Amino acid sequence: MFLFALIPTQVFPQEPVSSPPILAASSYALYDYTSGQFLLEQNGNARIPPAHLTKLMTAYVAFGAIKQGKLSLAQRLIPSAYATRTLADEPRMFLNAGKAVTVDDLLHGLIVQSANDAARVLAETLANHEMALADIMNAEAQRLGLKDTHFVNATGAPEAQHYSSAHDLALLAAAIVRDFPELYRLYAQREFQYGGINQFNRNRLLWLDPFVDGLAASNNEAEEFDQVASARRDDHRLISVVIGAATDKLRSSESQRLLNYGFQDFETIRLYSRDQAVSAKHIWKGTSNQLDIGFSADRYLTIPKGQRNALKATLETRQPLLAPIDRGQQIGTLHLSLDGKPYLDLPVVALDDIPLANVFSRGIDNIRLLFQ
Numbered sequence: 386m387f388l389f390a391l392i393p394t395q396v397f398p399q400e401p402v403s404s405p406p407i408l409a410a411s412s413y414a415l416y417d418y419t420s421g422q423f424l425l426e427q428n429g430n431a432r433i434p435p436a437h438l439t440k441l442m443t444a445y446v447a448f449g450a451i452k453q454g455k456l457s458l459a460q461r462l463i464p465s466a467y468a469t470r471t472l473a474d475e476p477r478m479f480l481n482a483g484k485a486v487t488v489d490d491l492l493h494g495l496i497v498q499s500a501n502d503a504a505r506v507l508a509e510t511l512a513n514h515e516m517a518l519a520d521i522m523n524a525e526a527q528r529l530g531l532k533d534t535h536f537v538n539a540t541g542a543p544e545a546q547h548y549s550s551a552h553d554l555a556l557l558a559a560a561i562v563r564d565f566p567e568l569y570r571l572y573a574q575r576e577f578q579y580g581g582i583n584q585f586n587r588n589r590l591l592w593l594d595p596f597v598d599g600l601a602a603s604n605n606e607a608e609e610f611d612q613v614a615s616a617r618r619d620d621h622r623l624i625s626v627v628i629g630a631a632t633d634k635l636r637s638s639e640s641q642r643l644l645n646y647g648f649q650d651f652e653t654i655r656l657y658s659r660d661q662a663v664s665a666k667h668i669w670k671g672t673s674n675q676l677d678i679g680f681s682a683d684r685y686l687t688i689p690k691g692q693r694n695a696l697k698a699t700l701e702t703r704q705p706l707l708a709p710i711d712r713g714q715q716i717g718t719l720h721l722s723l724d725g726k727p728y729l730d731l732p733v734v735a736l737d738d739i740p741l742a743n744v745f746s747r748g749i750d751n752i753r754l755l756f757q
Contacts, residue, residue: 403646403650405425405646406425406642406643406646407427408427408627408630408639408642408643409630409631409635409639410427410627410628410629410630410635410636410639411428411431411433411609411628411629412427412428412429412431412433412550412551412626412628412629413425413426413427413428413429413551413625413626413627413628413639413643414426414427414429414551414552414554414555414625414626415555415623415624415625415626415643415644415646415647416555416556416558416559416623416624416625416626417621417622417623417647417651417653417687418559418562418563418615418622418623418624419620419621419622419653419685419687420653420685420686420687421559421685422686422687422729423552423555424623424646424647424651424687425643425646425647426551426552427551428551429550429551429552430532430533430550430551430552431533431550431551431628432533432548432549432550433548433549433550433551433611433628433629434541434543434547434548434605434606435534435541435547435548435549435554435603435611436541436543436603436604436605436606436611437476437499437540437541437587437601437602437603437604438541438549438554438601438603438611438613439536439538439539439540439541439547439549440495440496440499440504440539440540440541440601441554441557441558441561441600441601441613442522442525442526442536442557443495443504443507443508443518443522443539443540444492444495444496444561444568445522445525445557445560445561445564445565446511446518446521446522446525447488447492447495447507447511448561448564448565448568449525449564449565450511451488451568452564452565455511456488456510456511457488458487458488458489458492459487459488459489460487460488461485461486461487461488462485462486462487462488462491462506462510463483463484463485464480464481464482464483464484464486464502464506465482465506465509466482467505467509468480468482468502468505468506468508468509469481469482469502469505469506472501475501475540476498476499476500476501477498477500477501477502478490478491478494478498478500478502478503478577478579478580478582478584479502479579479580479582480494480500480502480503480506480580481580486506488507490579491503491506491507492507492568492571493571493574493577493579494577494579495507496571496572496574496601497571497574497575497576497577497584497585497586498577498579498584498586499587499601499603501540501542504539504540505539505540507539508539515538515539515540516537516538518539519536519537519538519539522536522539523535523536526553526557529556529557529560530556531549531553531556531557532553533548533549533550533552533553534548534549534550534553534557535547535548535549541603543605543606551626551627551628552626554613554626555613555624555625555626558599558600558613558615558624558626559624561599561600562599562615562622562624569598569599570598572588572598572599572600572601572615573591573598573599574586575591575592586602587601587602587603588600588601588602588612588614589602589633589637590612590614590616590637590640590641593637593641594616594641594644596616596617596618596644597614597615597616597644598615598616598617599613599614599615600613600614600615600624601613602633602636602637604633609628609629609630609631610629610630610631610632610633610635610636611626611627611628611629611630611636612625612626612627612630612636612637612640613625613626614626614627614640614644616644616648618648621648621653623644623647623648625640625643625644625647627639627640627643649690650689650690651687651688651689651690652687652688652689652690653685653686653687654685654686654687654688654693655683655684655685655686656684656685656686657679657680657683657684658683658684659680659681659682659683660679660680660681660736661679661680662677662678662679662736663678663679663680663700663719663733664677664678664679664700664702665677665678666678666702666706666716667705667706668706668707668708668710668739669705669706669707669708669753669754670707670708670741670742670746670747670751671707671708671709671710671739671740671741671742672708672739672740672741672742673737673739676706676710676716676735676736676737676739677735677736677737678702678716678717678733678734678735678736679733679734679736680731680733680734681712681713681734681736684731686721686729688723688728689723692723692724695723695724695725696721696722696723696728697721697722697723698719698720698721698722699719699720699722700717700718700719700720700733701717701718701719701720702716702717702733703716703717705754705757708739708740708741708742709738709739709740709741710735710737710738710739711735711738712734712735712736712737712738713734713735714734714735715732715733715734716733716734716735717732717733718730718731718732718733719731719732719733
């Protein structure tokens with residue numbers, strides 16, 4: 386292992402670090418999309434009924450079908466009587482059984498109006514039945530690493546085994562932004578009219594904060610109010626999740642506090658560029674005796690503002706390094722500390738392929754290794 390300074394050429398003035406906000410909510414999370422870090426969590430892994438926030442995954446599955454060519458925005462679907470049945474107090478876009486509707490309109494209804502009937506029509510189209518779509522939703526949740534999430538339906542109707550968490554909802558929102566940027570724009574739409582009925586987005590931050598461009602707001606049977614919001618300032622995006630606020634107004638104000646805290650109290654820096662070597666390590670039994678290690682994509686880091694001088698890193702690699710090595714293979718870990726305290730661990734990977742050397746060269750290295 387060795388120690389090195391991340392920013393050795395410039396000294397930055399220290400700024401006081403403010404205390405994180407304590408929100409009037411049962412659980413919450415603040416996620417930095419740019420660096421992939423959680424900046425703040427309170428009961429982030431607590432399982433909660435996601436209610437209408439379920440439709441984030443319903444939309445994610447539908448977006449995937451469009452990307453794969455299984456569905457198109459112009460495609461016209463015929464809603465069934467089951468999908469358009471009226472349930473008490475549920476949000477709807479007022480679809481009519483047997484009357485064709487485009488996928489584009491259904492997605493607008495699903496996202497802008499949080500329409501249950503739109504969710505059921507999409508579920509029937511994608512998986513023949515809403516419960517069958519839940520199986521696909523759960524497979525996607527597992528693939529995305531959502532460890533405290535399980536779906537039973539596509540609408541968010543309360544069920545004992547239908548749950549998620551603030552942490553997982555932040556990761557799901559990030560996946561929507563990352564995987565479907567061309568469709569994410571739908572989450573910024575403030576209102577949508579269908580069948581002569583105009584309805585407004587429940588995400589009030591779309592009116593209150595010019596930087597907010599998504600995602601969804603919800604409330605459950607216990608009259609608890611939830612919100613997943615995303616805001617972008619320049620190239621920096623944050624995602625906030627607030628669960629269990631007492632009122633609609635409080636849901637919005639606490640989400641705003643969380644986003645403001647992230648933008649005002651943290652900064653995101655590019656730690657290393659793609660394929661930039663963090664270090665070069667000796668490798669044995671390979672066609673080359675040196676291996677560059679680093680990151681296969683630009684690596685960003687988010688830290689409290691004014692704390693760059695307090696940031697240090699230790700690179701730990703397994704030794705000895707033996708060929709063959711594949712590009713992208715994890716070689717070690719970059720341990721980051723801030724003001725002397727552990728802050729973040731990042732995996733570092735091989736930046737090159739190193740095949741095995743010939744028998745003669747490997748034999749020489751075998752002898753040298755005996756004296757290491």
